[in-house]
Each structure stands twice: as C-alpha cells, then as structure tokens.
Amino acid sequence: xxxxxxxxxxxxxxxxxxxxxxxxxxxxxxxxxxxxxxxxxxxxxxxxxxxxxxxxxxxxxxxxxxxxxxxxxxxxxxxxxxxxxxxxxxxxxxxxxxxxxxxxxxxxxxxxxxxxxxxxxxxxxxxxxxxxxxxxxxxxxxxxxxxxxxxxxxxxxxxxxxxxxxxxxxxxxxxxxxxxxxxxxxxxxxxxxxxxxxxxxxxxxxxxxxxxxxxxxxxxxxxxxxxxxxxxxxxxxxxxxxxxxxxxxxxxxxxxxxxxxxxxxxxxxxxxxx
Amino acid sequence: xxxxxxxxxxxxxxxxxxxxxxxxxxxxxxxxxxxxxxxxxxxxxxxxxxxxxxxxxxxxxxxxxxxxxxxxxxxxxxxxxxxxxxxxxxxxxxxxxxxxxxxxxxxxxxxxxxxxxxxxxxxxxxxxxxxxxxxxxxxxxxxxxxxxxxxxxxxxxxxxxxxxxxxxxxxxxxxxxxxxxxxxxxxxxxxxxxxxxxxxxxxxxxxxxxxxxxxxxxxxxxxxxxxxxxxxxxxxxxxxxxxxxxxxxxxxxxxxxxxxxxxxxxxxxxxx
Numbered sequence: 001x002x003x004x005x006x007x008x009x010x011x012x013x014x015x016x017x018x019x020x021x022x023x024x025x026x027x028x029x030x031x032x033x034x035x036x037x038x039x040x041x042x043x044x045x046x047x048x049x050x051x052x053x054x055x056x057x058x059x060x061x062x063x064x065x066x067x068x069x070x071x072x073x074x075x076x077x078x079x080x081x082x083x084x085x086x087x088x089x090x091x092x093x094x095x096x097x098x099x100x101x102x103x104x105x106x107x108x109x110x111x112x113x114x115x116x117x118x119x120x121x122x123x124x125x126x127x128x129x130x131x132x133x134x135x136x137x138x139x140x141x142x143x144x145x146x147x148x149x150x151x152x153x154x155x156x157x158x159x160x161x162x163x164x165x166x167x168x169x170x171x172x173x174x175x176x177x178x179x180x181x182x183x184x185x186x187x188x189x190x191x192x193x194x195x196x197x198x199x200x201x202x203x204x205x206x207x208x209x210x211x212x213x214x215x216x217x218x219x220x221x222x223x224x225x226x227x228x229x230x231x232x233x234x235x236x237x238x239x240x241x242x243x244x245x246x247x248x249x250x251x252x253x254x255x256x257x258x259x260x261x262x263x264x265x266x267x268x269x270x271x272x273x274x
Numbered sequence: 275x276x277x278x279x280x281x282x283x284x285x286x287x288x289x290x291x292x293x294x295x296x297x298x299x300x301x302x303x304x305x306x307x308x309x310x311x312x313x314x315x316x317x318x319x320x321x322x323x324x325x326x327x328x329x330x331x332x333x334x335x336x337x338x339x340x341x342x343x344x345x346x347x348x349x350x351x352x353x354x355x356x357x358x359x360x361x362x363x364x365x366x367x368x369x370x371x372x373x374x375x376x377x378x379x380x381x382x383x384x385x386x387x388x389x390x391x392x393x394x395x396x397x398x399x400x401x402x403x404x405x406x407x408x409x410x411x412x413x414x415x416x417x418x419x420x421x422x423x424x425x426x427x428x429x430x431x432x433x434x435x436x437x438x439x440x441x442x443x444x445x446x447x448x449x450x451x452x453x454x455x456x457x458x459x460x461x462x463x464x465x466x467x468x469x470x471x472x473x474x475x476x477x478x479x480x481x482x483x484x485x486x487x488x489x490x491x492x493x494x495x496x497x498x499x500x501x502x503x504x505x506x507x508x509x510x511x512x513x514x515x516x517x518x519x520x521x522x523x524x525x526x527x528x529x530x531x532x533x534x535x536x537x538x539x540x541x542x543x544x545x546x
Contacts, residue, residue, distance in 0.1 A: 040366075043359045043362060043363055047359075049417075049422050050418055054422075057415070057416040060416055086315075086319065088312075089316050092309060127532075128528075131491070131532065132528070133494055135498065136508075136527070139512060143335055146320075146324030148316075148321070150320040150325060219405055222408065226407060226498060226499065230319065233408075236408065236411070237411065240412075240415060252408070255403070256404065
C-alpha cells in the first residue's frame with residue numbers, strides 16, 4: 001500500500017455519505033440556527049446578576065451545605081412532625097376526593113360517550129385545572145377558605161381532577177369499541193354500559209394513575225406551605241427565614257425520603273396492575 | 275375460580291374465596307378509616323367559620339377581580355418574557371448536564387457499573403425528589419433574588435426528569451445496530467454518534483420539549499419566592515389585594531401555557 005492512498009483525499013471526502021440534515025431547506029436551516037443563537041444571546045443578556053450579592057451568598061451556601069452534616073432533627077422536632085402529618089394527611093384525603101371527583105369528569109370528557117355540551121364543560125374544567133400550577137390555585141383557595149391544610153387539600157383535589165380526568169378520558173376514548181358495542185347490543189342501559197363495557201377496560205390504568213397521582217400530590221403538598229396552605233413547606237420556609245439551616249436540612253432529607261418511598265411504592269403498584 | 279357446592283348439590287360460582295372477600299372488605303374498611311382519620315386531623319387544624327364563609331369570600335373575590343385591569347398587561351410583557359426565558363434557559367442548562375448523566379446511568383453505555391452508574395443515578399434521584407420551588411427557595415438564599423436563581427432551580431429540577439427518561443430510552447435501544455456500527459471498526463465515540471444517538475434522538479427531542487412545557491408552568495410561580503418571572507408581580511398584586519391585577523396575570527399565564535402546550539404537542543407530533 002502506497003502512502004498516497006492513505007493520505008487525505010478531498011474529492012473522496014466530498015462524495016462520502018453524510019446523514020441527511022434534519023431540516024431539508026438550506027436557508028431555513030441556517031435561519032433556525034441564527035434565530036436560536038440570537039435568542040440565546042438576548043436571553044442570556046436579560047439575566048441581571050448581582051455578583052457582589054452572589055459572592056456574599058457563597059458563605060451562606062457553605063453554611064447551608066455544612067448544615068447537612070449533621071442535620072438537626074431535634075430542636076424543632078415538634079414543628080417538623082406537625083408539618084409532615086399535615087402533608088401526609090393532605091395527600092391521602094386530596095387523592096381520595098380528587099379520584100372520586102375525577103371519575104365523572106373523565107366520563108364527561110370522553111368524546112365517545114359524552115354529549116357535546118357536557119364534553120366541552122368537562123374539558124374546560126380539566127384545562128383550567130391543568131394550566132395553573134398548584135401553588136397558584138392554592139393562593140386562591142387560601143383566600144377563600146383561610147390558612148391551613150384544608151385549602152391545600154382542596155387545591156390538590158382540584159389538581160387531581162385535571163390530571164386524572166384528562167388521562168382517564170383519553171384512555172376511555174381509546175377503548176376497544178367492539179366490547180362496548182357488545183354490551184350495548186344486550187340492551188344495557190348507559191350505566192350498565194359504563195360498568196360492564198368500559199370500566200373493566202380502563203381499571204388497571206386507572207389504579208396505576210391513582211398511585212402515580214398520590215406520589216405527585218405528596219411532592220406538591222411539600223411546597224403548598226409557602227403560600228399558607230399547610231404542610232411541611234411551611235416548616236421548611238420558616239426554618240429558612242430564621243436561618244436555622246440544620247432544621248431545613250432535616251426537613252429536606254425527610255421530604256426526599258418520603259418522596260422516594262412514595263415513588264417506589266407507586267412504581268410497584270403500577271407494575272403490579274399493568 | 276372458587277365454587278361453592280350448596281347442600282342440594284347445585285354449584286355456585288363465586289368471584290373470590292371467602293377469605294378473599296374478607297380481605298377485600300377489610301382493605302376497603304382500612305382505606306375509608308384512614309381517610310376519615312386524616313380528614314379529622316385536617317379538620318382540627320381548620321377554622322370552620324372561615325370555611326362556611328367561603329362562598330361569600332369567593333363571590334367577593336370574583337366581584338373584585340372582574341373585569342381584569344387590561345392596561346396592566348403593558349407592565350406584564352417583560353416579566354412574562356423573563357418567565358419564558360427562565361423556562362427555556364433552565365431547560366437548556368438541564369440538557370447540558372442531563373445528557374451526559376443519562377449516558378453514564380444507562381447500564382449499556384456506562385463506563386463502570388460499580389462506580390459511575392450509582393453516582394449518576396444518585397444525581398438523577400436527588401434532582402427529581404426536590405420540587406423546583408424548593409430549589410428556588412434555597413438558591414435565592416444563596417444567590418439573592420433574581421432570574422439566575424430561577425434558571426438554576428428549573429435546571430436542577432429538570433436534570434432528574436430528562437436524565438431519567440433519557441437513560442430509560444438509551445437502555446431500550448436496539449443493540450444490533452450498535453453491534454453493526456462496531457463491526458465496521460468504529461471507535462467508541464463513533465459508535466455513540468452513529469449507533470446510539472440516532473436511535474434516541476426522537477425520544478430526546480420529545481422529552482426535552484415536554485419538560486420545557488412543564489417548566490413554563492413551574493416558572494410562573496418561582497417569583498413567589500423571589501426567583502424572577504411573573505410570580506413577582508403576582509406576589510405584589512396579592513399583597514396589595516389588587517385582585518383585578520391578579521386576574522389579569524392569571525389570564526396571561528393561562529394564554530401562555532395554552533400556547534406552550536400547543537407548541538410542545540405540535541413539535542412532539544412532528545418528531546415522533
């Protein structure tokens with residue numbers, strides 16, 4: 001083999017196969033690249049950073065990290081315990097109420113079984129519930145029901161309606177219609193159709209989604225305290241305000257532990273039913 | 275299937291055995307009891323006089339927030355732009371960290387299953403289990419209020435989300451394609467670029483856009499703890515009880531989220 005064949009051949013390289021680009025048209029491709037670059041420059045330029053403040057914060061950050069070794073579970077234990085109990089009870093009750101209420105909304109939002117006016121009404125309730133972050137809804141409910149875990153519980157139940165309602169409605173729309181048809185052909189009433197034609201098809205997914213939502217509800221219950229809707233977030237926020245980082249670290253570790261336990265349990269339930 | 279034979283010899287089909295029936299019944303009893311106990315706990319923390327007052331409060335709230343103060347929208351374009359920036363830049367930051375982490379966490383691409391994989395998985399789990407609002411709360415204490423804290427909070431929370439879904443996608447790739455690329459004598463980087471990346475690119479784009487959509491929602495509330503975006507205006511309006519401004523902000527958030535959801539759905543349909 002001569003050295004000439006090993007050296008770089010520009011003509012061969014130009015003919016070599018290359019993967020087709022994602023965007024076919026050349027000018028559009030470069031326009032997209034340019035727009036992305038422009039956005040990045042403008043976007044990064046819009047961040048105003050107070051570097052002196054950030055420098056001061058490093059010491060605080062170090063103290064915060066140091067507070068994890070070891071975290072202080074003891075001195076505010078009463079508050080922590082109260083917060084966790086509030087969060088857990090909120091999660092349980094809101095999931096139960098939310099699930100019970102989401103079932104009629106899901107049936108109403110499924111186009112194949114609901115008449116148009118009911119469909120539109122249920123879809124708009126679901127859209128509102130899904131659009132707003134739980135914390136925003138909590139602000140309104142706190143203004144209505146006063147401070148405390150009841151407002152948080154109602155918030156989470158409302159958010160559960162949007163989440164479960166949408167996913168369950170989609171599942172109902174995707175059912176095998178021949179089974180529903182067969183039940184209907186026996187002369188079944190509308191409720192009998194739901195109970196024997198549709199419910200058995202969507203039940204496993206329904207249980208899985210409920211377990212998943214329980215998990216999400218606990219995560220969210222941990223932050224609702226920031227706007228006065230009760231739960232462990234309240235404890236965390238006040239400990240951060242008082243610079244009791246040891247307590248904050250303890251609260252964070254407890255939240256992470258419970259979230260992991262919930263996630264593991266909900267994953268196990270979902271695998272078991274599906 | 276459990277079958278009971280009656281004294282007269284007819285066989286009766288049952289759905290569950292007696293023990294199964296009892297277990298199910300006790301399960302329901304336990305569930306209901308737990309809910310009642312939990313509700314009682316919440317009830318003890320509640321001032322019910324305020325709750326009975328809620329319909330009047332709601333009517334009052336609605337009265338004061340309708341009509342929204344339309345001209346207030348002029349002050350909201352900048353915060354809304356900030357909110358979108360927080361979500362977008364936070365998502366980009368998360369991609370930069372999550373993509374390599376996902377490759378380290380997937381059992382078929384990780385360099386070391388004993389050492390590197392657990393660390394990568396730990397990063398993903400730690401990021402996922404802390405809500406972005408809590409990340410923001412901590413970062414505001416360290417960095418001071420502002421957009422940077424918001425971007426980092428969104429980024430830190432999204433690493434776990436993108437990382438987890440991406441490493442699951444990497445683990446599900448077709449190994450024969452990787453083997454084919456490797457059989458041509460490709461180096462490690464070439465195998466990655468030609469054998470693995472093309473297989474996960476659609477999933478990656480879908481996951482990223484999906485998370486961006488979620489992040490727009492999350493970014494609307496970060497301002498409540500001082501981490502920039504439209505939440506700051508919301509906090510101020512609520513503090514001054516200017517509900518007609520609150521309703522304007524909520525309307526704008528509603529419109530933005532609907533648009534972002536539409537964009538994300540379009541992009542995901544186009545890709546997948």
